[in-house]
Amino acid sequence: METTTNSATGTLRQDHIAVLAELGRLSDAGRQLTSQSEAEAGEARRVIGEVADFLAKELEIHLQKEEEALFPPMEEVIGSGGGPIAVMRYEHVDMRADSQALGELAADLVDAEKASQNVRKLQGTITHLCDLLTQHIHKEDFILFNMADDMLSGQAADEVLAKMAEIETR
Ligand SMILES: [Fe+2]
Ligand SMILES: [Fe+2]
Numbered sequence: 001m002e003t004t005t006n007s008a009t010g011t012l013r014q015d016h017i018a019v020l021a022e023l024g025r026l027s028d029a030g031r032q033l034t035s036q037s038e039a040e041a042g043e044a045r046r047v048i049g050e051v052a053d054f055l056a057k058e059l060e061i062h063l064q065k066e067e068e069a070l071f072p073p074m075e076e077v078i079g080s081g082g083g084p085i086a087v088m089r090y091e092h093v094d095m096r097a098d099s100q101a102l103g104e105l106a107a108d109l110v111d112a113e114k115a116s117q118n119v120r121k122l123q124g125t126i127t128h129l130c131d132l133l134t135q136h137i138h139k140e141d142f143i144l145f146n147m148a149d150d151m152l153s154g155q156a157a158d159e160v161l162a163k164m165a166e167i168e169t170r
Helices: 010-032 040-077 084-109 110-152 154-169
Strands: none
Touching: 010 040, 010 084, 010 110, 040 084, 040 154, 084 110
């Protein structure tokens, strides 16, 4: 996911669109895991592996852009001891744990016997991750990023963009 807008939050909003599309695929695949059709269940396992890779790579970069580029200048204004940004940071910890669990369970899916034992656990992780991420993105898109747009303009916004560009090229 690359920076293609010049607003501090524009690129993060674009990332969210890509993440939500992947969550849609993940949610559908979670349901198809228990399909009677082995072809459909196999396709679901393949999609889950792809989404797990996307989350490990692309979502991780997105979280770093927020944590290292966007949040610090906001915390300088509103403080970091609690409040909305502390909640966002805490939710990032939670979603990284879910994403890692998804990756591990997805890796186990290649072993058909293990896969059938893990299906319920995997479906639970998918539901939790999709709910958490969808709500988190909603809060950022409709509350936090509007605060950021009001708070950061001119040079402050340019610095956020420069930092995000650096994180994307790591
Ligand atoms: Fe976030
Ligand atoms: Fe985000």
